[in-house]
Amino acid sequence: MEPNERMNNKIDETLRSLDGLERANPGPFFYTRVQARLDRHREGRTAKSWTFRPAWVAASLGLVLALNVSAVLMYQRQLTTHEQQQATETVADEWGIDPLSLDW
Amino acid sequence: MDVPQLIRELQQGNQAAFRTLVETYQSRVYNTVLAIVQHPEEAEDVAQEVFVQVYESIGRFGGDMKLTAWIYRIATTKALEAYRKRHARKRFGGTPFSFLTSLFGSDEDDGPNDRLHPADFEHPGVKLEQQERAKVLFGAISQLPEQQKVAFTLHHLEGLSYQEITEVMQASLSSVESLLHRAKQNLRKRLAGYYKDDQWT
Incomplete structure (x- = not known):
């Protein structure tokens, strides 16, 4: 062959x-x-959909927003206190007074 | 239970209907997937995924497609995806430099002109006296282009007619004929290369 x-x-x-x-x-x-x-x-999908439910998303966003607002407010309050302190010191310097006595 | 009724009940989420569907189609799905992925554990995994997808997307099933063709389509798509994934892992996995070696074409097993290295896959349905030859043939089938592999598997392993294959592959009759013709030509070429090398070893 x-x-x-x-x-x-x-x-x-x-x-x-x-x-x-x-x-x-x-x-x-x-x-x-x-x-x-x-x-x-199905379980995987349920767990996922539970995390992304509108109520949870809204609550998480609200929390983040509240934390941001409180941070800004605290910062502003600190600034105001600092400005007041500076003004007291300037007046005290001008008048030659002890700034602690002005605070009273 | 006739097919339209089975589909209606599946769409209503009937568990008994789903069980009937799985038990009716499980061997067709598994056999098709196994021929493509050529790995029993992976084929079982992919076959399960096929039925999960059937269950989850039966609500969208409709139109002119037959249920059997639709299931075969999901099975072949998922099997090819799994095969591609494993092939990519082999190609890029292993040593940290295997990615570079494959880029520069020095990977001996996977070059475009790679010689036929029959995988150790033994199909459990092949007659005992044909096992050795079938192993060589499956090695050659695994190297066919995807569409040819699907057409060849559906025709020769699942016994689907050309007309039925057109429904699964959503292609014309002439395309299916051409795919099967080219698949046979490619297999002959690869087998000739294999037996030629085999004479010298």
């Missing part, structure tokens, strides 16, 4: 090796495993 012919026969035999193949099956209790995976998917 010619080498080429031999090669072609081998290839044809290989291509025919799937003839009469039987379907492969997944392991037993496949449905149970699908169901468990489906439940995990």
Whole structure:
């Protein structure tokens, strides 16, 4: 037999090796495993949707806003106290008085 | 239960209908996925994902597509995704320099002109006396372009007709014929290369 012919026969035999193949099956209790995976998917989605519910989003935003406002107010109060102190010191310097006595 | 009724009940979230669907289609889905990913554990995982997607998107199912074709379409898409992911991991995983070596084409296993290295995949449904040849053939199938691989798998492993494949792949009859013709040509070429090398080893 010619080498080429031999090669072609081998290839044809290989291509025919799937003839009469039987379907492969997944392991037993496949449905149970699908169901468990489906439940995990649902739980994941529920947890995600719970975190992103509008009420939670609004509450978180409100908290951040409140913290910002209180920070600004505290800073302003500090500034005012500092300005008052400076004004007292200036007056005390001008009049040559002890600034502590002016505070009284 | 006929198919339209099964679809209606699935769309209403009926668990018994879903169980019927899984039990009816599980071997078709698993067999198709297994032929593409060529890894039993991964095929089981992908097959489960297929049914999760079927359950979650059955509400949107409609139109002219048949349920069987729709399920095969999801199965082949998911199997190709999993195969691609594993292939990418192999290509870029391993040593920190494997990314560079693959870029410069010195990765011996994965070059574009790579010789056929049959994977150690044994399909459980192949006759015992054909196992060795089938292993070589599966190695060649794994190197086919994606669309050819899908068409070949659906026709030769699932026994779908050309017409049924057109519904799954949403392609014309002539495209499917051409895909199957090219798949066979490519397989012959790869097998010839393999047996030629085999003579010298």
